[in-house]
Amino acid sequence: MAGGKLQAPRGTFDVLPEDAFARGLLRKRSEELLEHAGYQPAETPIFEDTGLFARGVGESTDIVQKEMFTFEDMGGRSLTLRPENTAGICRAYVEHGMHKLPQPVKLWSWGPFFRHEAPQAGRYRQFTQLNVEALGSDDPSLDAELIILLAQVLEQSGVRTRLLLSSLGNAGTRAEYGEDLRAYLRARDAWLSDEVRSRIDTNPLRAFDSDHEGTRAAMAEAPHLIDRLEPEDSMHFSEVRALLDEAGCAYELDPTLVRGLDYYTRTVFEFESPDLGAQSGVGGGGRYDGLVEKLGGPPTPGVGWAAGVERILLASQGMGWTALLPVRAYVVVPKAECRSLAFRLVQALRDAGALAEMEQAGRSVKGQMKQADRIKADYVVIAGDSLEVKDMATGDQREVSSLEDAVSAVTG
Numbered sequence: 505m506a507g508g509k510l511q512a513p514r515g516t517f518d519v520l521p522e523d524a525f526a527r528g529l530l531r532k533r534s535e536e537l538l539e540h541a542g543y544q545p546a547e548t549p550i551f552e553d554t555g556l557f558a559r560g561v562g563e564s565t566d567i568v569q570k571e572m573f574t575f576e577d578m579g580g581r582s583l584t585l586r587p588e589n590t591a592g593i594c595r596a597y598v599e600h601g602m603h604k605l606p607q608p609v610k611l612w613s614w615g616p617f618f619r620h621e622a623p624q625a626g627r628y629r630q631f632t633q634l635n636v637e638a639l640g641s642d643d644p645s646l647d648a649e650l651i652i653l654l655a656q657v658l659e660q661s662g663v664r665t666r667l668l669l670s671s672l673g674n675a676g677t678r679a680e681y682g683e684d685l686r687a688y689l690r691a692r693d694a695w696l697s698d699e700v701r702s703r704i705d706t707n708p709l710r711a712f713d714s715d716h717e718g719t720r721a722a723m724a725e726a727p728h729l730i731d732r733l734e735p736e737d738s739m740h741f742s743e744v745r746a747l748l749d750e751a752g753c754a755y756e757l758d759p760t761l762v763r764g765l766d767y768y769t770r771t772v773f774e775f776e777s778p779d780l781g782a783q784s785g786v787g788g789g790g791r792y793d794g795l796v797e798k799l800g801g802p803p804t805p806g807v808g809w810a811a812g813v814e815r816i817l818l819a820s821q822g823m824g825w826t827a828l829l830p831v832r833a834y835v836v837v838p839k840a841e842c843r844s845l846a847f848r849l850v851q852a853l854r855d856a857g858a859l860a861e862m863e864q865a866g867r868s869v870k871g872q873m874k875q876a877d878r879i880k881a882d883y884v885v886i887a888g889d890s891l892e893v894k895d896m897a898t899g900d901q902r903e904v905s906s907l908e909d910a911v912s913a914v915t916g
């Protein structure tokens with residue numbers, strides 16, 4: 505290491521100011537949308553006991569089998585950097601007796617997650633998720649509300665998407681179907697990829713996700729879980745769909761939709777963007793009616809989603825986030841006596857909503873004009889014996905008669 509070039513670890517990245525601005529704006533707009541729908545902010549730790557994810561996310565998932573950053577702390581405990589949020593939120597719900605609060609408990613959060621995946625565009629080892637969970641009610645309106653909220657987050661970010669929707673029924677239906685699917689797969693053993701074959705016992709559903717040619721051919725005639733839903737689950741799904749239809753939220757039924765986590769029951773959904781290449785999943789989620797109980801709490805239904813912040817920003821290139829920056833002004837101070845006028849002007853510009861800065865490094869007027877270019881100022885205000893406002897886009901420069909006029913020339 506000594507003398508070697510230091511770089512951010514593989515699969516991680518630095519957030520520099522332009523990106524930070526877009527991320528901040530995405531967060532602010534999402535927060536407003538979610539809080540209007542009654543979701544409140546909550547945060548859980550970035551590392552948890554490894555057992556939480558093994559139990560919560562599922563032993564047979566890719567995440568638990570090969571993607572977790574797990575380490576032992578100095579007390580010999582096995583800890584894991586969180587690969588997702590739902591297990592942690594359910595743990596917190598149980599730990600704080602939130603089932604005693606008025607239900608549903610609706611929470612949102614934003615933060616870093618960690619998966620040891622092969623890095624590529626849109627796939628990182630540290631990434632950021634916007635997460636929303638609603639616990640304590642199985643009302644289909646919650647499923648529909650959450651799907652619509654994610655559609656709105658994506659729409660207001662300028663992300664083109666299609667919504668895939670399905671239902672996985674209850675744990676019993678899933679178990680029975682799993683047996684039939686295993687038998688179906690075993691009968692076509694020779695067609696399957698090694699990976700799918702080795703997971704017939706633990707996770708047969710994964711076969712639907714494979715891009716291996718033989719496996720795909722074998723799956724063409726496979727039975728679908730959605731055709732076997734019990735009446736209650738089928739009714740629940742119809743109600744979710746009716747609510748989406750009424751709201752004009754378009755979706756495609758995809759009976760092969762498999763999510764990479766084990767806890768799902770009933771509704772599952774995923775938003776894909778055609779602008780993302782191979783990592784097309786921009787956000788997804790579903791119901792997890794058995795998870796709280798599995799983690800030691802009372803039987804509690806739940807539903808939620810997570811969206812990848814980096815993927816939203818990648819898919820929203822056309823959005824022109826920086827155009828949403830407030831107007832930027834740079835106040836030039838030609839001589840020291842003008843400093844207090846310049847200072848007052850900067851305060852007035854900021855009060856009026858502009859992003860304003862003034863000379864603070866003892867530069868010459870020429871150096872100050874260069875600095876204004878560097879910070880991409882839209883306007884320069886020269887605060888000398890007279891007040892001059894220069895529009896940096898057109899090059900027009902004109903004298904104004906008061907501080908107020910200078911402010912309105914910039915923010916007008």
Ligand code: HAM
Pocket residue numbers: 587588589590619621626627628629630631632633635636637764765785786787788789790791792807808809810811812813814815
């Ligand atoms: P997930 O589908 O595993 O679901 O992840 C949600 C989103 O996180 C994905 O759609 C993607 O945008 C982003 N994401 C996942 N892995 C990466 C990665 N390596 N690099 C960049 N972005 C990534 C969950 O995590 C569930 N907890 C969602 C949920 C909440 N279900 C119910 N409640």
